[in-house]
Amino acid sequence: MSNLHSTCGAGRSISVKSPVKGRGSGTWRLYLFPIEQALMLDVDYGSYPFVTSSSTTLAGIIGGLALNPKNITETVGVVKAYTTRVGAGAFKTEDTEEIGTKLQEIGREWGTSTGRRRRCGWLDLVVVKYSNSINYYDSLNLTKLDILDTFETIKIAIAYKIDGEELDSYPADLEILNRAEVVYHEMPGWQKPTTNARTFYDLPRAARDYVEYIEKFVGVKIKYIGTGPDREAMIQRA
Numbered sequence: 001m002s003n004l005h006s007t008c009g010a011g012r013s014i015s016v017k018s019p020v021k022g023r024g025s026g027t028w029r030l031y032l033f034p035i036e037q038a039l040m041l042d043v044d045y046g047s048y049p050f051v052t053s054s055s056t057t058l059a060g061i062i063g064g065l066a067l068n069p070k071n072i073t074e075t076v077g078v079v080k081a082y083t084t085r086v087g088a089g090a091f092k093t094e095d096t097e098e099i100g101t102k103l104q105e106i107g108r109e110w111g112t113s114t115g116r117r118r119r120c121g122w123l124d125l126v127v128v129k130y131s132n133s134i135n136y137y138d139s140l141n142l143t144k145l146d147i148l149d150t151f152e153t154i155k156i157a158i159a160y161k162i163d164g165e166e167l168d169s170y171p172a173d174l175e176i177l178n179r180a181e182v183v184y185h186e187m188p189g190w191q192k193p194t195t196n197a198r199t200f201y202d203l204p205r206a207a208r209d210y211v212e213y214i215e216k217f218v219g220v221k222i223k224y225i226g227t228g229p230d231r232e233a234m235i236q237r238a
Contacts (some may be wrong), residue, residue, distance in 0.1 A: 039131045040089070045086065047174065050089030059209040076223065077137035079128055081145045081210075083117040084109055090174065092182050093121035093157045107147040122184070124157040125217050130170035132218055139223035142211060145203075146227045151189040158217065159183035189215065195228040200237050203227075 033233045040046045042056040054060060062069050071168075082103055085091045094100065097118075103109060103120035148154055160167045160180035171177045190204035197203045203211070203225075215222050225235040 019118050038091065039134065040085070040127060045134055047090035047177065049174075049200035050087070061138075074138045075135060076139050076141050077128075077131060077135060077220070078141045078143060079123075079131075079149055080107075080143050081123060083109070083124050083127070086111070086116065086118050090177050091119055091121060092126075092160065092177070092180065093124045093155075094119050095121045095161075103147065103152075106150070107144060121213070122155040122157060123150075125151050125214065126157055126160055126170055128214070132220055137220050139221050140214075140218070141224035141226070142222045144216065145207065145225055146194045146233075148189065148207075148210075149193055149195075150191060152191065154187050154189050155184040156210075156213065156217075157182045158185045185213070195233060196234060197227050198232075200225070200235055203235075 025114065040054060041050075041052045042060070043051050043054055045057060046052075055063070058075055061067065062072070083091070083093050084103075084107075085094070095103075100120045100121070104117055107120070109120055128140075159182075160171070160177075161183055162180055166183070167176075167180065171180065187210055188206050190206035190210075192204045192207075194203055194207055198212075200208065211222050211225060221237075223237055225237070227233045227235065
């Protein structure tokens with residue numbers, strides 16, 4: 001089966017399985033391609049003018065790599081359990097005080113070569129849902145869940161409001177986006193380590209609630225859950 005992993009927020013690579021030409025129907029080759037940008041930096045769908053010069057959507061991957069879309073049978077959106085951004089641009093859930101600093105420190109959110117700290121804040125499901133409306137993910141990979149292990153309360157952005165009226169979609173106008181207020185849903189933290197979890201039900205109840213809330217809101221199953229930096233620290237759900 002062919003599959004392509006696309007990015008939503010924190011993704012850094014895609015993998016594509018394609019049939020090897022002339023080798024028969026049962027022979028496949030796995031390709032890995034680096035991706036350094038995420039959806040909100042996309043030239044068409046990102047928070048313009050704070051974008052890159054190319055397309056970072058699934059369509060951009062297909063066009064940029066000349067992939068046959070008929071060979072792609074699965075797309076997986078990759079998103080952190082919280083939100084980060086490098087450089088300027090819209091970031092509605094950014095926290096520049098205690099929460100943001102804590103996420104930076106625990107998540108080691110700074111550039112490997114530059115040392116520049118990434119901007120951090122709570123998970124923004126408005127953006128994740130917007131990303132899904134463009135890329136149509138089959139499933140999600142939620143990474144770095146363990147970074148939230150020590151938080152007593154966790155917030156998730158679920159809507160934007162202008163003058164008390166909830167917006168029905170992600171605003172394309174930067175001026176409107178800047179004026180918008182964030183509506184948060186609060187959940188209790190689990191305050192237990194998740195790094196040793198190997199199945200979904202090894203996670204604390206509150207952590208499972210967090211995962212399931214994201215799934216229900218976005219309408220996409222979370223198939224993979226990252227609970228640490230090691231290769232083995234990845235829960236795969238059926």
